[in-house]
Amino acid sequence: MLCRKCKTKAVINLPQHNRAFCSPCFTDFLHTQVIRGIKAQNMFTKNERILVAVSGGKDSLTLWQILLHLGYRVDALYVDLGIGSYSEKSREKVNRFTHDVASRYESKLHIHTVEEEEGAGIKDLANLLHRPTCSTCGTMKRYQFNRVAVQNDYDVMATGHNLDDEASRLLGNVLRWQTEYLDKQTPHLPASVEGFARKVKPLYRLTEREIATYAVINKIDYQVEECPMAKGSKMLLYKEMLNRLETESPGTKQRFYWGFLEKQATARQQTTEIVDQDRECLHPCATCGQPTSSEICSYCKMMAKAKTRV
Amino acid sequence: MLCRKCKTKAVINLPQHNRAFCSPCFTDFLHTQVIRGIKAQNMFTKNERILVAVSGGKDSLTLWQILLHLGYRVDALYVDLGIGSYSEKSREKVNRFTHDVASRYESKLHIHTVEEEEGAGIKDLANLLHRPTCSTCGTMKRYQFNRVAVQNDYDVMATGHNLDDEASRLLGNVLRWQTEYLDKQTPHLPASVEGFARKVKPLYRLTEREIATYAVINKIDYQVEECPMAKGSKMLLYKEMLNRLETESPGTKQRFYWGFLEKQATARQQTTEIVDQDRECLHPCATCGQPTSSEICSYCKMMAKAKTRV
Numbered sequence: 001m002l003c004r005k006c007k008t009k010a011v012i013n014l015p016q017h018n019r020a021f022c023s024p025c026f027t028d029f030l031h032t033q034v035i036r037g038i039k040a041q042n043m044f045t046k047n048e049r050i051l052v053a054v055s056g057g058k059d060s061l062t063l064w065q066i067l068l069h070l071g072y073r074v075d076a077l078y079v080d081l082g083i084g085s086y087s088e089k090s091r092e093k094v095n096r097f098t099h100d101v102a103s104r105y106e107s108k109l110h111i112h113t114v115e116e117e118e119g120a121g122i123k124d125l126a127n128l129l130h131r132p133t134c135s136t137c138g139t140m141k142r143y144q145f146n147r148v149a150v151q152n153d154y155d156v157m158a159t160g161h162n163l164d165d166e167a168s169r170l171l172g173n174v175l176r177w178q179t180e181y182l183d184k185q186t187p188h189l190p191a192s193v194e195g196f197a198r199k200v201k202p203l204y205r206l207t208e209r210e211i212a213t214y215a216v217i218n219k220i221d222y223q224v225e226e227c228p229m230a231k232g233s234k235m236l237l238y239k240e241m242l243n244r245l246e247t248e249s250p251g252t253k254q255r256f257y258w259g260f261l262e263k264q265a266t267a268r269q270q271t272t273e274i275v276d277q278d279r280e281c282l283h284p285c286a287t288c289g290q291p292t293s294s295e296i297c298s299y300c301k302m303m304a305k306a307k308t309r310v
Numbered sequence: 311m312l313c314r315k316c317k318t319k320a321v322i323n324l325p326q327h328n329r330a331f332c333s334p335c336f337t338d339f340l341h342t343q344v345i346r347g348i349k350a351q352n353m354f355t356k357n358e359r360i361l362v363a364v365s366g367g368k369d370s371l372t373l374w375q376i377l378l379h380l381g382y383r384v385d386a387l388y389v390d391l392g393i394g395s396y397s398e399k400s401r402e403k404v405n406r407f408t409h410d411v412a413s414r415y416e417s418k419l420h421i422h423t424v425e426e427e428e429g430a431g432i433k434d435l436a437n438l439l440h441r442p443t444c445s446t447c448g449t450m451k452r453y454q455f456n457r458v459a460v461q462n463d464y465d466v467m468a469t470g471h472n473l474d475d476e477a478s479r480l481l482g483n484v485l486r487w488q489t490e491y492l493d494k495q496t497p498h499l500p501a502s503v504e505g506f507a508r509k510v511k512p513l514y515r516l517t518e519r520e521i522a523t524y525a526v527i528n529k530i531d532y533q534v535e536e537c538p539m540a541k542g543s544k545m546l547l548y549k550e551m552l553n554r555l556e557t558e559s560p561g562t563k564q565r566f567y568w569g570f571l572e573k574q575a576t577a578r579q580q581t582t583e584i585v586d587q588d589r590e591c592l593h594p595c596a597t598c599g600q601p602t603s604s605e606i607c608s609y610c611k612m613m614a615k616a617k618t619r620v
Contacts, residue, residue: 174484175555175562177569237558241551245485248547252485259487 012213015250023217030214033205034066041188043200048155050074051110051197053145054097056090056223058215059160061097063203065220067158068105074158076102077148079141080113082121083229090223097221110152112144118303119310123229128309129302133229136302143299146290149197156198161187164208166201167253168238170260184274186264192278195291207253208239322523325560333527340524343515344376351498353510358465360384361420361507363455364407366400366533368525369470371407373513375530377468378415384468385418387458389451392424392431393539400533407531420462422454428613429620433539438619439612443539446612453609456600459507466508471497474518476511477563478548480570494584496574502588505601517563518549 001010003022010020021029037043044050050067054060054076067074078094080087091111098109115121118140120128126136149157166185173181187204191197203211215222230236245252284290285297292298311320313332320330331339347353354360360377364370364386377384388404390397401421408419425431428450430438436446459467476495483491497514501507513521525532540546555562594600595607602608 175566177566177573179573234558237555241554244551245547248544256485256487263487263489 011217012210014210016207016246016254027214027217030206030210031066031070034202035070037187037205038200038202041186041200041204043158043188043202044072044156044198046072048073049153050156050158051145051149051152051154052076052158053141053160054078054094054109055160056093057160058212058220058222058224059162059165059203059208061093061160061220061222062211062215062218063158063160064097064107065101065218067202068102068107075108075110075154077110077112077145079144080111080115081137081140082113082115083123083227086223086225086228087121089225093221093223100221110148112148114140118306120306125302125306128306131302134233137229139298139302143290143297146197147288150195150290154197156191156200158200158202160203161201162203162206162208162211163253163257164239164242165235166204167242167257168235170257171238171242172234186261190275192275193282193291195284195289196278196282204257205254321527322520324520326517326556326564337524337527340516340520341376341380344512345380347497347515348510348512351496351510351514353468353498353512354382354466354508356382358383359463360466360468361455361459361462361464362386362468363451363470364388364404364419365470366403367470368522368530368532368534369472369475369513369518371403371470371530371532372521372525372528373468373470374407374417375411375528377512378412378417385420385464386412387420387422387455389454390421390423390425391447391450393433393537396533396535396538397431399535403531403533410531420458422458424450428616430616435612435616438616441612444543447539449608449612453600453607456507457598460505460600464507466501466510468510468512470513471511472513472516472518472521473563473567474549474552475545476514477552477567478545480567481548481552482544496571500585502585503592503601505594505599506588506592514567515564 001013001020002008003010003025004019005025005028006022008022011023012026013020019029050072052060052064052067052074054064056078060076064074064076076094076098078091080091094109098107102109114125118125122137122140123133125140126133129136145157145159148154166187170182170185173185187201189199214220242253242256278291281293282291285292285300286295287300287304288297290297290299294301296304311323311330312318313320313335314329315335315338316332318332321333322336323330329339360382362370362374362377362384364374366388370386374384374386386404386408388401390401404419408417412419424435428435432447432450433443435450436443439446455467455469458464476497480492480495483495497511499509524530536546552563552566588601591603592601595602595610596605597610597614598607600607600609604611606614
């Protein structure tokens, strides 16, 4: 198997693109895919300040590295959820990447430690609230990422969601025809109202396998373990299914998610609509000021409830 | 496990409905589901003449039996595709059902034998045409069912497609976002133009498992083998996946397909649209007169091509 570009020995075969690449050409290919995604979705410019949400896993560290390499102005935020040794190890990986790579670009790391700031780790909070850990964690991360981005005047917040993440989430939303979620499942969510950061997903064109290969080739030292709380989740089941279909028909995930995006774009002037809908139903939370559709936002409700139960 | 209705011992548990039933109550339950589907989709009345497409399998024979039992005016059509012992056995099952059950209701069986009428079985035709057998078979069945229905003045043509068939077809259409197929995936396709029969799927609310149980309880002697040509098909893979999801979350198939139908109905005055679109682009085939969007319909093209290659 030879590299499509330079004809040396290839290290990865991409049946969905009908191509194979050697390490340097593969790295170039992924960079091009990211640039193409940023442009196609009009995500951000070189003058804007970007905050990347990092977990210590392959996707978010790869995103940080690629954006730095491409010359974007980017810092990162790590939210330490306090999930025992998993969080400790993840934090170590993030710190190491910051020291070894990001510091060379004068890129900064923000850290928010849930146990210190909220008084308990995510598992204890979930137990107090009688809520599943993953949904408690979702509320926490969405809230803190947005807060840090807005308070520090970042223009845009970027997450490491990849094609596998988006395709499996789309499958879940389609199986239940969750129209509201389907409407908002886009790699670029505009900052519709004061208090919301713009949110983008620059890796939406890359598969998990491509990102893992990139991380290995480019010596990114990442947390290999999955979060222990995610075991048995629906998302993992959907991913497994899509991987099975991908093996039978290379390109399935891409056709499914990109096809959805095209359909969405054709169907309407999407950005305008999301902005209009949000402006109609969102206003500042009475407690913290972040936009919410209720009087008190879900994070503040969650934390108030947790306090009454301590 | 006790029957939800009469509290005797249950024979089947339906987690998606959160109910269990004994044999007679289960039979009643399925009849009610079919009646509900016929009404909800405005399929046909007791005065209309129905032609059921039968293959000898559990779905189509069960459909024939239920419609007879409910007092509808129904005959059947069997298309013998000439697939060796599989077709022979299927034909036997259909003949036996006609003799043992249908004849008591004075319900008639039409038979179309591909080998006699078209000069070769479906496998040979597919080979001659260099086309996959399943798509050749699809064209053949759609054409012959419609022809027999229209020539014999049936008001409507019914097929035994069940919830598993429709959900897996929907999954395939959604994975590729095939808008045109999605638009027409409904349990009631109107007779949009002269020469097309109305097409309905009265079993769309029933799972494969429910129909198989009904067939066993009600001693319907059916062809158990899958068509040997369907092995390894995408549809079987999709069904397997949906079954896996159904085990994890009972009701997945129902939510997926019924949710799609609701969304479709809300989105538009569907029937009118299909009728309008068809009237705009369909006209009689220059060879046989059945409606087509080309000059010659796909069946006549197929047969003309086969003849040049004999």
